Amino acid sequence: MAQHQARKRFGQNFLTDTGIITRLVRSIAPRADDLMVEIGPGQGALTRPLMDELEHLHAVELDRDLIALLQRTLSERRLTLHQADALRFDFSTLVPEGDTRRLRVVGNLPYNISTPLMFHLISQIHVVQDMHFMLQKEMVDRLVAVPGTSDWGRLSIMIQYHCQTDFLFMVPPESFSPAPKVDSAIVRLVPHQTLPHPVTDYPRFAALVNQVFTQRRKAIRNGLKSFLAPAEIEAAGIDPGLRPEQLSLADFAALGNAAAARASHA
Structure with missing residues (x-):
């Protein structure tokens, strides 16, 4: 496959460990008719096995060079690429009018945008069925934190207000190219059907x-x-x-x- 140099300004670390990819796809458990979007498909390491399970997949990618690479290598497959900044993308536009399905969101998120991206997705939580993300382990610890711990903070509270959060498994640095200097982990976020502690304002x-x-x-x-x-x-x-x-x-x-x-x- 054509090589793409990871770009520091986009926070790119490409997942290359096939064992981790298989485990992640198994955790997501895609069904053929799922309405799914991948944020930051990169070189397609997760995109391909997801497409093997799905009738159709959306992907949001900012890097034009990666868009071109994916179009070359996946041109005959059931993929719609959106060249866009995920921080500004309106995910609700992916749900066809009258469709009762909600979005399943997946991605290996760049560390430098993961917090604002979480809040952007929370602002569109009404169209989301669930989210599976690979993130810096430190951030996953904050997402799943409980009161009385040093990880418990604004991020924990605001995400847990909307979602059940579950730490799934660790991903070591050597699973990526280039290898980041930190450990990563997979988290599952499932929006509450009924808010456990609703607020009036x-x-x-x-x-x-x-x-x-x-x-x-x-x-x-x-x-x-x-x-x-x-x-x-x-x-x-x-x-x-x-x-x-x-x-x-x-x-x-x-x-x-x-x-x-x-x-x-x-």
Whole structure:
């Protein structure tokens, strides 16, 4: 196959380990009629085995040279390539009007865009069935974190508000070319059918979580000053002397709803 030089500015590390690829495809368990999109197909290492299982596959790729390579090597196969920046791509356009299917999203995500891409996908969660991503292990640890741990933070809370998160398996650096300097891991994200802790004002909740974690070493009474007074935090059933990482998703939802109630009476 034609060789493509990995580009640092695109954060490219191409998956080359066939054992890992087989295990990942088995974890995704594609069905022929799935509506699936791959983010960053690269040189097609995962694309080909996915296409072997699917009637059709969408792929979003920014690098024009890789688009050309994929068009040459996969020209006769059932693939629609979208030359686009995944951070700006409207994934809802891949769901045909009147189609009841939702998107299955997969990808080996560049480390340098993985966090903003997660939030971009969350903004379109209504069209997503599930997501399987290869990410820096450190980020997967944050996605699946539990309260009371150093990994628990804004990313954990905002993703777990929308999704069940599961750590699937590790991927060592030697599985890639070029080999990254960090370990990777596979995570599965499945949107909740019913939100476990719904909030009444999502933008306010998101702003509150973001604000309190800018002062994660301080008691929440400090980080929440612009949202709630200590007495209002107590009224929500939460100790204002706790630090952000000690609060559960349910606690943050309660604080978000208290802040929304306060704002509506202002």
